[in-house]
Amino acid sequence: AEDGYEMWLRYHTVADNNRLKEYRGQIKQLVVEGESPTLAAARQELQSGLSGLLGLTVPVQTGLARQGSVVVGTPASSPLIAGLDLGDALQAVGPEGFIIRHTRINKRDALVIAANTDVGALYGSFHFLRLLQTHTSLKDLAIESAPRVHHRVVNHWDNLNRLVERGYAGLSLWEWGNLPQHKSPRYTDYARINASLGINGTVINNVNADPRILSDQFLEKIAALADIFRPYGIRMYLSINYDSPRAFGDLDTADPLDPRVQAWWKARTEKVYSYIPDFGGYLVKADSEGQPGPQGYGRDHADGANMLADALAPFGGVVFWRAFVYDPAIADRFRGAWDEFLPLDGKFRENVILQVKNGPIDFQPREPFSPLFGALPKTNTMMEFQITQEYFGFDKHLAYQGPLFTESLNTDTFAKGEGSTIGKLLEGKVFEYTRTGMAGVINPGTDRNWTGHPFVQSSWYAFGRLAWDHSLSAEAIAEEWIRMTFNNNPAFIDPVLAIMMQSREAGVNYRSPLGLTHLFAQGHHYGPAPWYEKAERADWTAAYYHRAAKDGIGFDRTASGSNAVAQYPEPLAKLYGNLDTVPEELMLWFHHVSWDHRMQSGRTLWDELVHLYYSGVDQVRHMQKEWDKLEGLIDQTRFEQVKALLVIQERDAVIWRDSCVLYFQTWSGKAIPANYEKPA
Ligand code: GCU
Structure with a gap:
């Protein structure tokens, strides 16, 4: 019976006979040259995927014996691909992108999935499978695709006792008691699910972080997970507790300007890298909702973030510093983050990225955008979306989040005049951000279908697709997801698409x-x-x-009230600030x-x-x-x-x-x- 475990990586035989004939005619064998674990993963995914979709065994070959080869790899891994004339296409797609196109090799028709790196070839392989899963014709296929932001990261709010904060789908996936000895096959499937979207990082523990996450005992277990995720291009990150030097019993302070504290973090970070050589970095919730932070020692967010950034820099790691702060002492929570972070613009190290929730409050069914987007020309800024339905009915309500994400990404901040959308800002195209990213708080747990409500899967899917390309439409993404997760029958697709596309607005309305x-x-x-x-x-x-x-x-957030509306640039401050022009859907936010x-x-x-x-x-x-x-x-x-x-x-x-x-x-x-x- 279907239990949703496969998510959208469902490779059932193509039901449309014409398409099936087309695919069978063009795909006779698979050639993935190269032996890296990443290419092995691509080979395995393609072989099982294509065999499932075509309803016959697609053989893996090394040469080009027949017409109809799917050739996968990079110029470095594959002599066949190195021998092709791909023009500038490869260069254009960068380190993680890929191209998929028809070509002829040794006078025979072939389909090539080429990239500059192995992980690019893996992403291309998943994309190719998606084309078949959605019954896309391969005629005239010419795809060039590259991610628009660097860090495409999922955040888990998993506690070490395996309870998931705001998770509604069972216990945490990470079996701490059995790691590192037992490696659940689920870890690999988890990596496949994320890699299929181009997600390249995971923060596996709660932002309300238990300091023990950095203990050797846990690092050994985390390293085992990192080893499983690595071939799929997924880097390991950890949420840290700012008071760790104290919690470990080593120091009586966590003051970021204290040299002993700095030395402590350097040493701990070195330790982390001794377990996980390609460790990604730290996610930090500091001075927020009772979590410790630099302000406890009279320092500011930049002092705190930079100290960690310096410890990570020698290894190439980054700090995701969260901007989710609000002080009960100030009159309007809306204002909090902007008021705290604006004076710090330009003070953060290059390897710090400020992680900002889409709205000024907290993942509400509808929020105006956080005015921090666009207000920090000199601070790398990334998005934090929520996939788990903390405010949308948990695992019980159907509430596809795609429209919420795109509404936010397509909003014009006017930070540098018209056209400064949040999507562009995140790409580093409004200001020159050196590091860019999008994070999504996901909720998977031990439920067979990972997410509790089957449709929460669609929001995970949408997040990943938009992290890759924020210009996609929520509707197109939903349709892909339906086709992959259920079937390609228009009698099913059309009504379900309509349900999904109104579900978020329904949730706002009631x-x-x-x-x-x-x-x-x-x-x-x-x-x-x-x-x-x-x-x-x-x-x-x-x-x-x-x-x-x-x-x-x-x-009232106008001048007669908290005046938070003044945190937006013109013309937005005026637009939102005037009862006659404020969009009605945001009216009571401001008036x-x-x-x-x-x-x-x-x-x-x-x-x-x-x-x-x-x-x-x-x-x-x-x-x-x-x-x-x-x-x-x-x-x-x-x-x-x-x-x-x-x-x-x-x-x-x-x-x-x-x-x-x-x-x-x-x-x-x-x-x-x-x-x-x-x-x-
Ligand atoms: C919300 C949520 C908390 C979470 C916090 C955060 O307030 O309710 O559970 O810890 O956001 O994002 O840090």
Whole structure:
């Protein structure tokens, strides 16, 4: 039975007979010249993939015995490829890119997958398989592809006791008790899944980091994982605890300017490299939500990051320094990161990259972009997206994140005039960033299907594809994923695509439309608690965010309020700062608005709010209805699972709608229009 374990690396025989004939006609044998572990991985993936897809054994050859060879490798590994005239194409795709095209070798037709490096050839191999999995014609095939950012990294929030923070798919994949002796086959499949997208780094432990991760005991285990990931081009990174020198019992301080602290990190880092020679570097959450950091010693983020950067530099390692900081003492959490980091622009070492969440608060269903994007011309800046559905219904709700990612990547920051989109910024094309990247917080665990809800896989897939090329569309990516993960039947693809493409907006509508945010019950972040107003920290309550009152609702971030809107460059500061021009979907992020305010629809704000909450539920019901029609088009196991989860989602959407509408009604004092379903 299908259990989702294969994710999108499903190589079932091509169902379309014409395509199958075409593929069988062109693919007769496989020639992967070269013996590196990476090329061996490519050979194995292609052989099992092509054999599965073609429904026959595709032989691996060394020469070119017949018509129809797939030739894979690099000019260094493969005399056949070295002998081809590929013009400047190889040079153009750089160290990780690849080309796929038809050619003739010894007067015979061949398909070539060529790259400058072995890992480029591996990426090309996965891409080639994707073409077949999605039933793409090989006629006129001419692909040149290269990643747009350097660091394409997944982040795990896995604790050493194997509980996953904000993970909803079982225990951590890393079997610490059995490593390094037992190497679960799952580690290799994990690497394949990531490599198929071009992901080239993984941070395997929680940003709320346990200092023991750097102990020899753990490093030995981590090295075993790194050995498995290496052939797939995936580098190992670790989240570190800033107070490690103290936690190890070696020093009574972690002050980054103290030479003993510097020496401690140099020595520990050397140790890490003795286990993992190509170790990638450290991810650091410092002075954030109670985590230790340089500020505890009167130093700033740059002091803290640079000290680690200096320890890593001799080995080529980098520091991903997170910008997720907010201080309960300041009046608006929105402002926190910008206020702390702006004065530090230009002070970070070259091998530091600031890792910034897409929005100013915290992975909410919709946020405006973090104003740090575009504000730091002299600080390498990368994106952090969340794939695990902390604020999107955990493993229970269907909420494809592709549209959220692309909405963010396509946003124009105006940092250097029009056209300074976040995507371009991340590429280093707005400012001259020397190191670029995208990180995604993923949630896989020991669930058979890795992610809990089968559709969370699609967001992992989308993240990886966009990290490779931010200009792809969320819709095109979703379609690829459906074809690879389920099948190529239009009767299935079209409705599922429609479901996926509305799922994020539905999630916004039944939780927090019009720029409301963080109405979650504190702690778990699953259900609603807009009434929540007392906590150890004001900025952990819902009331802090929505500011509902008799006169209206929303957070005034204009000059009459916190003025956070001034953190955006023009024309955005004006656009967002003016109630007449702010996009309605972001309105209550920036304005406290009267319940009677007239919206573009002609409705009052109150009526519009109610309308959107109700339409969120309607959207889920529509998704449900559409899904239920698909019975028989895919395996019963996954069909039933998604069907059942949609029942839960509908129940929860109603709870969200009714909780929010009824609570806000206590402020607005206005009626719910009579033609609407009565709150449950
Ligand atoms: C959120 C999340 C935490 C996480 C934090 C972070 O606040 O709820 O679990 O640790 O983000 O990104 O550091």
